[in-house]
Amino acid sequence: MLITDATARAIENVAAREQQVVRTLTPADLAAPDGAYFLTGGERGKPLYSRDGAFSLRGGTLVDAGGREVLGLRDDGTLAPLHADPIDSALELTESARIENDGRVWYERTVVDPRNGAMEAQNVEIGRLALARFAPGTKLQQVDAQHASAPPEMVPHVGAATDGNFGALRPLSRAASAGDIDRELEHLQEAYMALDALRAAGVVRSGTDKTAMDLLK
Secondary structure, three states: OOOOHHHHHHHHHHHHHHHOEEEOOOOOEEEOOOOOEEEEOOHHHOOEEEOOOEOEEEOOEEEOOOOOEEEEEOOOOOEEEOEOOHHHHHOOHHHHOEEOOOOEEEEEEEEEOOOOOOEEEEEEEEEEEOEEEOOOOOOOEEOOOOOEEOOOOOOOEEEOOOOOOOOOOEEOEEEOOOOOHHHHHHHHHHHHHHHHHHHHHHHHHHHHHHHHHHHHO
16 A cells, blocks of 8 residues: 555644744743643633644733734632733833743833832732633634634633642743634545555555456466
């Protein structure tokens, strides 16, 4: 049976995409724990879910690579976008933003002590990233290349990294894809269909060769 290089690569690439985490040099990049999603703003107040942790502070608001606001947890457990102090943002002090493995988002601000004029650094925390996990077998609906929505009747467990229910985030890393399992399975199905077609073609060719040999006897 002949397996083409394209078919072999398709099968290998699907398996690699499902687990691939890319190391980066961007301080605000991070990868979610296994089975967890980041939450971002969606339409009509409903959050969207993503595995892509390519974040940045834009105009003082933490956003993902698609420009959607990243949601964090308030002290009362409600979700809200993460915003830096508008003055610090205007002064470009938020460029030093970091995200810790427990989801705390902070940046360093330099201030002047009015008593002696000395410069000192302050760490300003703007919130903690929210994470969501769904029951096994939950099928999310893909919205775009990075985001998915949940079925109306499905309520995820929402929390934060290292809170006892979620593992730690991985800073300086990010998922290579959005983690849309259904889409990855479609790619895998296409690869297997191509493989089945090759098998069928091999059977037909084998039968044709046998018929030709029988005629020559």
